[in-house]
Amino acid sequence: MNICVFCSAAELDSVYTEAAREFAELLGKRGHSLVWGGSDSGLMKVVADGVQGAGGRLIGVSVEFLRDVARPDTDEMAVAADLAERKALLLDRADAVVVLVGGTGTLDEATEILELRKHGMHSKPVVVLNTAGFYNGLQQQMTRMEAEGFLPVPLADLVSFADDGPQALELLGA
Structure with a gap:
């Protein structure tokens, strides 16, 4: 299974890097491929190292303005012209999506994938790995959106939230 992981390219606290490393090693040990933003820095590097090491x-998908931080030792690497093309290529290459901790770029990727799923543009499972409760606020907001009629489909049909890597893979059916 090709699993797309959205996450930060920043250096983060060990609570996040250790959880990401454990998840990445599970992916590699179970024979899955990582589809990711192609960066060789921060949490993206941690995840790529973990998958490759296991x-x-x-399968990287970088973007032209970040070409200089793209990981050189990938099995495949594509370079998109812009962020919109990058997101489309990431989704195209993936069988499923997992969202790890990240900033506005990660949130942008996650919400676009959920919007496309909501409109039936894809049916790939999406799981948010809620390390240390990082996405509790997002989960609460999405629950409110559903309760108040802002989601035309049940929240459970859009996204699942997992507390750890094994649960995330279980929710993906991986």
């Missing part, structure tokens, strides 16, 4: 394949 025997998994790396």
Whole structure:
């Protein structure tokens, strides 16, 4: 299974990096391929190192203005002209999506994927790995959106929230 992971390219606290590393190693050990933003820095590097070190394949999709921080030792690497094309290529290459901790870029990627799913543009499972409760606020907001009629489909049909890597993979059916 090709699993797209959205996450930060920033250096983060060990509570986040250790959880990401454990999840990445599970992906690699189970024979999954990582589809990710292609960066060789921060949490993206941690995830790529973990997958590759455990025997998994790396499928990167960088963007032209970040070409200089793209990981050189991938199995495949595409370079998109802009962020919109990058998101489309990431989704196209993936069988499923997992959202790890991140900033506005990660949130942008996650919400676009959820919007496309809401409109039936894809049916790939989406799981948010809620490390240390990082996405509790997002989960609460989405629950409110559903309760107040802002989501035309049940929240459970859009996204699942997992507390750890094994649960995330279980929710993906991986």
